[in-house]
Amino acid sequence: GQSYPGKPKIIRCRSLEKETFSCWWRPGSNGGLPTNYTLFYSKDSEEKICECPDYQTSGPNSCYFDKNHTDSWTSYNITVMATNEIGSNSSDPQYVDVSSIVKPDAPVNLSLERKASANTMYLWAKWSPPPLPDISSNSHVYHYELRLKHEEKEEWETISAGVQTQYKVSRLQAGMKYIIQVRCMLDVGEWSEWSSEKYIQIPNGGSPPEKPTIIKCRSPEKETFTCWWKPGSDGGHPTNYTLLYSKEGEEQVYECPDYRTAGPNSCYFDKKHTSFWTIYNITVRATNEMGSNVSDPHYVDVTYIVQPDPPVNVTLELKKPINRKPYLVLTWSPPPLADVRSGWLTLEYELRLKPEEGEEWETIFVGQQTQYKMFSLNPGKKYIVQIHCKPDHHGSWSEWTSEKYIQIPTDFRVKDMVVWIVVGVLSSLICLIMSWTMVLKGYRMIAFILPPVPGPKIKGIDTHLLETGKSEELLSALGCHGFPPTSDCEELLIEYLEVEDSEDQQLVPSHDNGHPSKNAKMIPKETDSDSGRGSCDSPSLLSEKCRECRTLPPILQTPDVRDVQESKGGKRSWETQCIASEEKIILLNSESTKSSTWPAAQLPTNQPPMFAYHSMIDAQKITLSATNVNIAPVLVGNEEKRQSQYPITETVHSDMEKQREMENLHSKTDQTAVQVKQNRSNDNSPFLHPKLMDYVEVHKVRQDEPAVLLKHKESSGKTDKYTVPGTSKEYTKVSTVVDHNILVLMPDSCIQHTSVSQEPAIETSPNLQQGQAEKNMSYCLTAPSECRRETSGSEYMDPSSFIPSFK
Amino acid sequence: CHTSGMLTPNGKEYAQKIPREELTHLILKLLQAWKEPLSHFNQHHQELPDDSLSKAKQISNMVHELKTGVEKVTEKMQSMGIISNSLNGMASSEAAGLSIGNEADMMSDSDFIHCFRRDSNKVQSYLKILKCRIMPENSC
16 A cells, blocks of 8 residues: 655764764655655754755765755754655654764774884874865864773773874883774764774884994905895894995995895895995994894995905926926916906915924915926925915905815835945945954954053063062062062152253163063154153142043053143143053143143243153053162153253253154163253243152162152052042152252152142053052142142252242 | 096996097096195105105105106007007196195095005006006916
8 A cells, every 4th residue: 555655764963074964864664655855954043944955965865964054053953754646754853953963983094103212112003084075174173082902801091192193102011912993073072983993013022123233345356346244133023134335425325236146144236336446335224123223334445355266276287307306386277256367456376385294384475476386395295285365456365275285206216225225235244344353353453443552661560570470580670679668668769859860861761771661652763851751640740731641541651742832832831641542642731821721830931842741650650669660750841941951851852842752751770860850941930840840759769870760659559549638748858969960859748638639540550460559550640739839948959949030 | 535536437347448548548647646746745744754754755756657657658659559649638637637736735644545545556457457458468
């Protein structure tokens, strides 16, 4: 059935911005027939009833009142009438007050941004006001309100945001997810609806990244370059890095053209982007959720950062030139990227070498050439060699090439080996032969090489006789009257005679008679000034020298040192030589002034030749006190002599100069001139003289014979040094003068000290030592000299004392 | 730097591309541009220690000698036809060099040294390229 339409109902009226409003109604039933709806309104202040100006804008069943029809100060009475063919119906009237129906739309475009400042997180919320259909309408001032809540929680926190379209939300908890909405309101009316929800996750702590640092920038071939940076800590979040640079003189900032070619955390500038002789200002920025940070700027001029690659193609070649030692040639090529051919980049090379086990490298600078010759390598050893290069101007050295091993073949030539073998065989053969000869011919060989010390020249003791035990014969041979010594011998023994002989006397007695000993090198040739070589015992003379005469073999030959002395022409001091072997001519002070040798003595400074003082030691020295040995030992001291005074000595000197010889003065029992040296020519050496004097012990004095002086060795039986102070007696005193040419000396026991106790070679020759009291000793004593000194001059009737200057 | 105004190739390719005459000209210009400032530097820095002073003088001399040498070589090259004779406008460049020299007075010492180092490196590089372009046999 058709009927008139049902009553429409006005559902709502709303104004978005107080300048327009719309009403919507809901139609009732339409009664089965098409229905027309009209809206009538009247303002409060007016009677007039108007119809809706616009049924379209707000959609179906709506009426839109635009600005012209809207009066926000009055209220409207609005009814809607539904009309169909049959009839019409009217809705209830609706009283609308525009101000009260204002409700804006919700704000739009809500955006949230996390920001960090000083380790606290806050949120920037931004939105836009609700859009209005009429763009030309005035900008309305909305009030906004935010609300947020934790995702899981129920309660909203509402924040009034004022009239700004952004708001900073702080006090957010880290690690939470938040929901945020915003709504707005005009000065009248209602709040809009809440905007759609916006979620935001607050990161779980962390911080913006640390400042990265630019490590280095390098160019391998002076055409491109690369920069590397080192990231700082990333603040707990994934961080992004960007490199920015600008060139000298330009403002513009560029970003790195290539982050990948050179690997992570690097930037590669290719040829297009590389300019030389300009300074680049490079920085790196690190960004993460919490923020960002920028490195310090790095300034670089590509010209100065060239570091080439290592050289390549390192090869070795062994060259063996003829007639020369083989050597090695090491060659290499420049790195492939470096453009050496155009001259743009010039490289210099350096190589280093060490033996495989060695510690230290030897570095050799090679320059611009690409080869090197090595001459000085040891064959058989293994070496390691490496090369690196650098540009010839500013730049840095490349890495070293990988190690290259060199092994020199041991060039063991067969020839060398053979030579060595032959040499070895020969020498061993020679050794064999020699040892064999030695064994077989032993003694002879030895004797040949090392001639034995000659036996005693003193004819005195005949060994055979000794062996046979016929003492009497023996002794008689010696000229002793009886053995053991008789008392008178004793007397004589202890007397030292110092005799100065006349010229005629032969100083060297021994050789006249023919020496039994082999060393008849007595002075046959010439008068030996040194004929008076007695034993070395004479303490005085042999002060220094005696020292040297330590180890004298039993048979001693005293070389004729005098010769030497004289040849020197200088003052020679005493040369006391207690020399065992011929060879051993000890020129003790050959050069030096004698004064040095004499501890206390001053050497005479005169030039007159001096006699060498020999401490003769006669190995055979028989200290047979009892025997009357017709030995004429002559002791000659080195002293300066006045030639005039000692004619004999002079002659002797001259002879001496010719040669030196060793002689045993004791050889002959002949008349012996006892020579006393003591040249006291000099004034200067007063005290020397006494020392220099040799004291010979007189065994026996016979009237018809010249005195025989023998060295007496106090120490009987001991072949030691004559060091026993107490026991040694020095015969320094003259007791009487006999026959005008013989001085009889007496012992002086003043020897307190032996200044120089030489180590006498108190070896007794095994042959001779036959229960003799004395052994052959040779020793030089200096003590006596000292002692002598002590004796007052008056007591001592020393010829030297006769000389006034001798004091 | 007072020579920054000069247009110089700043890479290998550019240096190889420009004509040889121009390269030679540039080298000479650079050397000329430093003559005055160097002598000025020496005059005004007598307070340096002796070895530095003598080094500075030495460097001035070397620059001068280098310039003379390059000029001679250029003449020779021109006479041999290796390069053309279009370089005879050196007089004008000398005049330009003088004006440049005045600017040099105002540089600080460290800038001066920095600029000199850079320009001498430029000259060295250009000379080497020039050499290898003209005579490629020797060690190029």
